[in-house]
Amino acid sequence: MTHDEARFAGPIWHDPDDDHMHDECGIVGVFGHPEASTFAYLGLHALQHRGQESAGIVSHDGNVSFAHRAMGLVNENFGDPKVLKQLPGHAAIGQVRYSTAGGSRLKNAQPIAMDYTRGALALAHNGNFVNAFSMRAKLESEGSIFQSDSDTEVVAHLIAKGEGGPEERIVAALGQMRGAYSMVFLTENRLVAARDPRGWRPLILGQYEGAWIVASETCAFDLIGAEYLREIAPGEVLVIDKDGVRSSMPFPKAEPRLCVFEFVYFARPDSRIFNQDVHAIRQAFGRELAREHPADADLVMAVPDSGLPATIGFGHESGLPFDMGLIRSHYTGRTFIEPTQDIRLFGVRRKLNPNRAVLRGKRVVMVDDSIVRGNTMRKIMTMVREAGAKEIHVRISSPPVTWPCYYGIDTPTREELIGANKTPHEIAEFLGADSLGYLSIDGMKRVLNAHQAQAGHYCYACFNGDYPEPPDTENHRRQMHLFQANEANVEKG
Numbered sequence: 001m002t003h004d005e006a007r008f009a010g011p012i013w014h015d016p017d018d019d020h021m022h023d024e025c026g027i028v029g030v031f032g033h034p035e036a037s038t039f040a041y042l043g044l045h046a047l048q049h050r051g052q053e054s055a056g057i058v059s060h061d062g063n064v065s066f067a068h069r070a071m072g073l074v075n076e077n078f079g080d081p082k083v084l085k086q087l088p089g090h091a092a093i094g095q096v097r098y099s100t101a102g103g104s105r106l107k108n109a110q111p112i113a114m115d116y117t118r119g120a121l122a123l124a125h126n127g128n129f130v131n132a133f134s135m136r137a138k139l140e141s142e143g144s145i146f147q148s149d150s151d152t153e154v155v156a157h158l159i160a161k162g163e164g165g166p167e168e169r170i171v172a173a174l175g176q177m178r179g180a181y182s183m184v185f186l187t188e189n190r191l192v193a194a195r196d197p198r199g200w201r202p203l204i205l206g207q208y209e210g211a212w213i214v215a216s217e218t219c220a221f222d223l224i225g226a227e228y229l230r231e232i233a234p235g236e237v238l239v240i241d242k243d244g245v246r247s248s249m250p251f252p253k254a255e256p257r258l259c260v261f262e263f264v265y266f267a268r269p270d271s272r273i274f275n276q277d278v279h280a281i282r283q284a285f286g287r288e289l290a291r292e293h294p295a296d297a298d299l300v301m302a303v304p305d306s307g308l309p310a311t312i313g314f315g316h317e318s319g320l321p322f323d324m325g326l327i328r329s330h331y332t333g334r335t336f337i338e339p340t341q342d343i344r345l346f347g348v349r350r351k352l353n354p355n356r357a358v359l360r361g362k363r364v365v366m367v368d369d370s371i372v373r374g375n376t377m378r379k380i381m382t383m384v385r386e387a388g389a390k391e392i393h394v395r396i397s398s399p400p401v402t403w404p405c406y407y408g409i410d411t412p413t414r415e416e417l418i419g420a421n422k423t424p425h426e427i428a429e430f431l432g433a434d435s436l437g438y439l440s441i442d443g444m445k446r447v448l449n450a451h452q453a454q455a456g457h458y459c460y461a462c463f464n465g466d467y468p469e470p471p472d473t474e475n476h477r478r479q480m481h482l483f484q485a486n487e488a489n490v491e492k493g
């Protein structure tokens with residue numbers, strides 16, 4: 001039986017002045033603690049950067065499962081202790097979501113919870129299946145009725161139609177899917193965690209007072225106070241129950257293709273993923289960028305916050321002093337109110353303000369992690385120039401984004417990616433920069449190899465179009481349609 005208190009908490013917010021690709025989801029699983037749903041809530045709170053559109057937790061007390069899913073931020077939905085009291089049990093899974101596969105609606109919020117012949121099952125997914133639509137069409141032709149647009153629901157149907165116990169069904173269902181998945185499943189007496197054989201998205205195992213915790217990033221453990229144990233390996237399935245953890249590698253082996261953009265932007269800098277400290281890799285990207293694209297300038301500054309670690313690395317390598325040319329407001333929240341007066345650059349100014357005392361008369365190197373469409377960077381450049389900077393040399397700690405991602409990341413269509421349509425020289429002109437330099441793919445690989453991170457095991461498809469698992473045609477078409485629908489929301493902003 002599922003007690004579902006899903007509700008709608010407000011309109012979807014796409015920030016028109018946020019020019020980043022976005023991770024689709026963050027997931028967490030807890031087994032063996034009476035406060036499992038509270039830990040899931042804390043974990044999701046720490047993973048909020050991986051998805052801000054919806055949040056959900058499903059718990060199980062051994063007899064009954066309980067669910068709460070809603071649009072909006074984790075704290076808005078779970079900050080009230082009364083909500084967590086309605087999610088009792090020793091085990092829970094949770095998800096924060098930013099939609100790409102499936103639109104921005106409550107029916108697509110996760111975890112998905114269902115009852116089938118083998119009892120209750122809940123599942124949450126980070127990633128994107130590249131054959132979801134063809135699998136869905138097949139299931140529909142066989143009589144399945146879908147409740148959402150989410151690619152994850154395909155797995156739920158495959159499990160329901162499968163044979164054997166819950167673990168066998170989960171493995172058999174995932175074995176039919178292609179693409180990126182780090183997933184947690186909750187049955188009546190088990191937590192199952194699975195990562196696809198290429199390992200696109202991270203998934204980590206930890207422990208707290210004898211309870212087991214699984215999460216997308218280690219920052220979720222830090223908030224709970226859990227101990228980091230290890231990375232769940234690409235292709236690994238963990239079954240966690242009262243007897244402990246059992247590991248298996250049931251899928252055909254494939255070359256790992258971990259998402260290098262997790263290091264560029266998606267993961268929190270205080271996390272450890274892919275057996276690396278994110279902050280250290282980000283700083284090293286900045287050092288490599290300074291070697292590849294030095295600049296004659298007075299200071300180096302970041303586009304905060306995401307550009308900060310690479311900026312520190314750039315400063316160390318170049319010897320340029322670091323200064324705070326842009327100040328970020330951390331209290332912007334959401335607003336749907338535009339001032340009646342026409343305030344120039346209002347959207348960007350709400351979040352970032354140029355520090356005139358630092359910029360006046362200076363030649364600055366301005367570092368950011370990536371440029372997707374370029375419109376936001378152009379507005380920032382205008383602000384920095386108007387605040388008195390004499391020269392602005394833009395440095396980007398990743399290569400130009402030239403291809404969309406099919407593995408769980410929200411990217412615009414190729415037509416909208418500035419890196420796919422202009423040369424670096426043209427982009428510098430568009431931005432109004434005195435010079436522009438991107439970190440090269442080879443530079444990234446040098447950094448990864450220097451950290452024993454095996455550069456050959458990473459995905460670089462959004463930079464070079466070399467897709468390890470090409471999407472089915474229908475998957476590609478529908479995903480592009482959804483990107484455009486999300487863009488329409490941005491326009492309405």
Ligand code: SF4
Nearest residue numbers: 259261405459461462
């Ligand atoms: S295409 Fe880019 S964003 Fe997507 S998984 Fe590969 S590296 Fe990550």
